Every structure is written in structure tokens, then in C-alpha cells.
Amino acid sequence: GAVVSQHPSRVICKSGTSVKIECRSLDFQATTMFWYRQFPKKSLMLMATSNEGSKATYEQGVEKDKFLINHASLTLSTLTVTSAHPEDSSFYICSARGEREFARETQYFGPGTRLLVL
């Protein structure tokens, strides 16, 4: 099956720094990528949807200046947490789909990136 990778898998940073998380589709062209956030007690939030070559569509309540999403190619999307603070500590998960996945009503998920802000 299709594979989606995320890098890094785990990152620890100091408060006030920015952190970039990469999401790559390894064997298919991802026309659409999604970014999710999972909180410590397991609850999930969809943060944004990005289509290749266009601006991300953020979900209501998500700060677009805080969470910068770039989907510059059909295999790579990045999420940058700007000026990170301890409350941004979370598990960030990306998913991706191409045209075939859209037709099959499915998407492929990355393994997630755990961010800890000290």
C-alpha cells in the first residue's frame, strides 16, 4: 500500500523557537494533504487541508499564522509551528491522498511527529 512518512518522528525544542515537520508521500502523488493534531488524552483535531500549489484551508479556530502549512510539491507538505510554546506540545499527524485515493474515499496517514516544547 501507499506510504506516507513524517520527519522528524520526535522533536524537543525550546519555547519561542520554530519547528518544521515534513510529510512526504513516498510512492504516489498527493494532491491533497491533511494535518491533524492529537492531544494528550487522545482527542483529535483536523487543523488544515492543503492542496498542492495553493494555500492551505484552515479549520475554524486554527491560527494560520501560528501553524504555517506549505504544500509546494505533489510529494511534500510542511507544517511549521512558529514561536512554539509548551501548549503546542502535541502529536501531529499528516495524511495524504491522490486522485486514486480520492476515488476510493481513503487517505494514507503518516506515523506522526511528537513535539515537546520546553
Next chain:
Amino acid sequence: GEDVEQSLFLSVREGDSSVINCTYTDSSSTYLYWYKQEPGAGLQLLTYIFSNMDMKQDQRLTVLLNKKDKHLSLRIADTQTGDSAIYFCAERVINTGGFKTIFGAGTRLFVKA
């Protein structure tokens, strides 16, 4: 307000059917989703249903939607030990502020051999 509620745990015997229930409060839903998360295996979008549909079946999975009662269920036929996971339901709503997907807290399904 916006809220999606699920029971926290469900335990079934292997081979039985599992029914995971979900209720939601916002009537402006467009889609409703079921996700599965297994330890060590990541998140998976199992299925979704348009809000104007009543039922959707996909192999062992049946989704039922009762819009009047704002109730969504996921039935897993012939439950296997590999179905043990956390199942999240989610409602995608649209309002003047834009789109928002509201997730339940997840139901942990235990399958006993």
C-alpha cells in the same frame, strides 16, 4: 454548542458484531466520519457518510445515520482480534466561521478471543 459524544469502552467476543455509537449536537453537518487508531499502527480513516445518507456499507462495516436523533453508529460484523483499537467518530460542520471537524473522545474496542 458543538459536541460529539461516544462511550469510552466496548468489549465483544471474537465473531460477534460490534456496534459503536456516537451522538452529535450540531445539525449543520456535511459529513460524518469513523477513524480507527491502533497502538503502533497509526491513524486510519475507516469510512465516512454524507449527511444526506442513511446508511453506508463497506464489507464488514455498516454505518447508520439517524439525522433526526443526531445519532451515528458503526457496526463491525464478525469482529476479529485485529479490530481491537480506538474508534473515533467525527462530524464536519459548516457555519459562518468556516469548516470545522469535531471529534469524539474515542471508543476503545476490546475483542476477546
